[in-house]
Amino acid sequence: MPVILVTNDDGIEAPGIKVLAEVASDFGEVWVVAPVEEMSAASHSLTMRRNIRVRKVGSRAYAVEGSPVDSVLIALFELLPKWPDLILSGINAGYNLAEDVFYSGTVSAAREGALYGIPAIALSMERKEEMHWDTAEKVARDILSEFAGRRDFRLLSVNFPSVPYGVLRGRVWTYLGNRTYERPVRRNGDGTYTIGGKPIFTVKEGSDVWAVLNLYVSVSPLSLDLTDWKYLKNASSSNLSQNSAKQI
């Protein structure tokens, strides 16, 4: 039976992780290891300036007083009886589209698994007043039916709108689109600052942003390679400095 690690960044009590763990239990032996508190926008952070407390909260469930990536590391190296066959992260309450994958704890937790060679899937649903967790359950089931037994991917980020399941138009492969914030920082009356602001999405056909706006389930395969190979190719024809080539 495959071992599946389920984590998130909304905290172990969040509705999304319960849905995901429940669906995943039809596909393998599920271990839930997740932050005790909400850690949204924690990105790929590690807790290194204090020790991390872990509490057993079920026969195969642990609450971690740390980040999503802390949770994955502790699961992999201390808690699980064997290396998992799959890592699932989410289901996040809120999209993780475009550049937001840099901030997302949901995607980072999955990416940590992918860095260790474990196929990983992050799932995120649109955040709005009416959260369709029944839709999330069905979408997660569709995704697992398609990918649970496969090992030909490293890291997938799945996003879908919070609408009745029947309204969805199917799954599409997408690339990461673009998003800026109208005003990412706001100064408050008491002299403090608030990070946030209204996202402005650029809608390019075939992107993740385009897909969810058109009621598709967006599946983006993500790379772990951040090198700008296009730039490097051109750059390597000229040396950075007179001595750099010799030193290498």
Ligand code: MN
């Ligand atoms: Mn979150």
